[in-house]
Amino acid sequence: MATDETPEPDDPSEEGLWRPLWALFREMDGDIARLYREAEIEGVRTTWVGELLRLDRRGPMTIRELADSMGHSHSALSQKVAAMRAAGLVDTLPGEDARTKRVTLTDRARSVVGRLAAEWRATERASRELEAELPYPLSQVVQDMRQALERRSFHDRIAALLAEDPQWR
Template identity: 60%
Template sequence: MPPADQPFADHSADQPAADHPADQPFDDPTDTSLWRPLHALVASIDAAISQVYADAAIKGVKPTWVRELLRLYRTGPMTITELAEAVDRTHSALSQKVAAMKAAGLVRTTPGPDARTKHVDLTPKARHLAPRLAAEWRATEATLADLEAEIPYPITQAVTDIEQALARKSFHDRITERLREDPAWRGE
């Protein structure tokens, strides 16, 4: 055992992984990505909106929560299932989002008529913020429209074109078709 001031030596980095012999080259597919720029773009837009909130001293609100908060502001309390349907999300995804918004003090939940149902309602803090969040939403949509006018191929058109292509053949089917051709996927 080494002295207390010397940690155990970790030689695992010196050893090749059991399923990846050192003499086999490995072309890491994560070095390139068609999706990474899209994810980075969405993240930068969300960061800009978060900065708008910070500049306005709006604390504890994430841009990805605004649609749900505004829907609750317009309709009043809803079950998680109703809210998920209203914003086209899964119950599981909305349940996690509601838990995060509850922790941020923006919504509260109350038991429904049975043990499986929860009603979600805005807190006074969220009701107070809702008109400002609606203003930000309108400003963001107008800004995106301005951006689309500046570029030769609008993002909304690209999304529509991709959706039409996926209606012809699903993303799942496209991936599994390629995987059937890949010996690594088949374990060969």
């Protein structure tokens, strides 16, 4: 509901409190992708590196095991595995029953996974350096937000605001 002090925009999608944060993360991710291009690591998306490293360290896993270990849904990981398979980075083998598949690295992935691990470690160090330059570390913001959300979930906060909005009812 609009008031004289806070007019509601015609298009609510024009608002985005955390849009600059997401844009910043995309820029940083783009810098990592640029490093891959410069190092001629072709066909590896930055969003796949965690899973590739996990498979390298722990060996073949079912899609469910890999999803659980990474904190992702089975559906999301299944799509990611399909894309990594199409890129020639993983193979899927039959699992213990007809419904499961075991994911394993290909020779191509094994040939770059050491470099990906080096990039991951360097990225973590660079992130710590960057955070040390900030007056209030982002990792502390995340902890503080988690504590606030434990007191009152994001769902409950949004639901309470929607209850006041006649367009939602």
